[in-house]
Amino acid sequence: MTTWLPGWLTTPPGSDDLVLAITGNSVVRSEGHWLVRWQEVESFAITGCAPVSLGQWGGEPLYVVELDADRLPETVEIIPLRDAILIMEDAPAEMLGTGFQVWQWWRDHRYCGRCGDVTGLHPLERAKWCEACGIPWYPRVAPCVIVVIRRENRMLLARSSRVKRHFYSLIAGFVEPGESLEQAVVREVKEETGLDVTNIRYRSSQPWPFPHQLMVGFFADYRSGDLVLQEDELADADWYGPEDLPPIPPATTIAGRLIRDMARELSQQREDQ
Structure with missing residues (x-):
């Protein structure tokens, strides 16, 4: 079984790094694989949405990114997250769940909830940072x-x-x-x-x-x-x-x-x- 290790990096992915590709509330699966290489899907990423670090999968850096459903090739599978977790025995449920939660946090905290300024990355931990307010915004649980x-x-x-x-x-x-x-x-x-x-x-x-x-x-x-x-x-x-x-x-x-x-x-x- 491939080892899944949650973690956090502030560096962007390399072209050969692994990504969990999602669209809306669904996973994008290619040729039966739950993960793809960044270079394979970079051109389908939603404009302005950079991949977000999740940790490591089998010792390799892993990211999550949202793709534009209207531009995806017909060869990929679009699998609702709930179906993946409830029905598909080969689904890496823990990793998929983490990916969707992290991505939603990232999307929902692009701006500071207090002052409205654009947030940046916290230098030490998984959090968005508002420089003006001096406060972190952590993933919601x-x-x-x-x-x-x-x-x-x-x-x-x-x-x-x-x-x-x-x-x-x-x-x-x-x-x-x-x-x-x-x-x-x-x-x-x-x-x-x-x-x-x-x-x-x-x-x-x-x-x-x-x-x-x-x-x-x-x-x-x-x-x-x-x-x-x-x-x-x-x-x-x-x-x-x-x-x-x-x-x-x-x-x-x-x-x-x-x-x-x-x-x-x-x-x-x-x-x-």
Whole structure:
């Protein structure tokens, strides 16, 4: 497996350096390869958009750049980022996610959010720098909680009213200012389901580039309440055992992994009884 090492350079790419080519919210793949050489796509880059450093791929410098979709040859593949991460097993999901998040940060901070001046590069770290204000602008990361709620030998799974894919997934939401992660779990569960939870325990996390979340996963136990769904968030929800799971997200997602982890825990405890 090729080694992916996140990093930061202020120097532009050489003609033979690797680039992750994107257009809009999609990856540009050429001849089945997720990365291309800068000299192969330089002529298709959007005017004024220079490649941005991502780190190293297999020991080689790696950059991300946006290409003009109207000028791309018909021989390339345009793959939506969400499809690449959810469906394509050979996709380097972590690297793709980092690339899209870094590019969005770069695009959104070309000007200082305080004074409006053009930003430059910070000399020491991954940040845009406003000389007039003397402040850095770092890539944005939005923390979100996502939780499996257990009630005896079953878990709560819900289907979103917004997402078209017919997955049953988990309760999730953004952390608000002044909240701890655990407080966010309690609030989001109450808002979306009407339930109260207890025994909240951390499990794992995953960067999620839609557009810049850090998903923080928890297990929690049902304490009280009846299901009352927030209809603009959830279309359906119910309690499921490990033997009767509905369609769930793939294991490339934190939701899919948390559900599978809970299913194994429930199955093991049932065997031990």
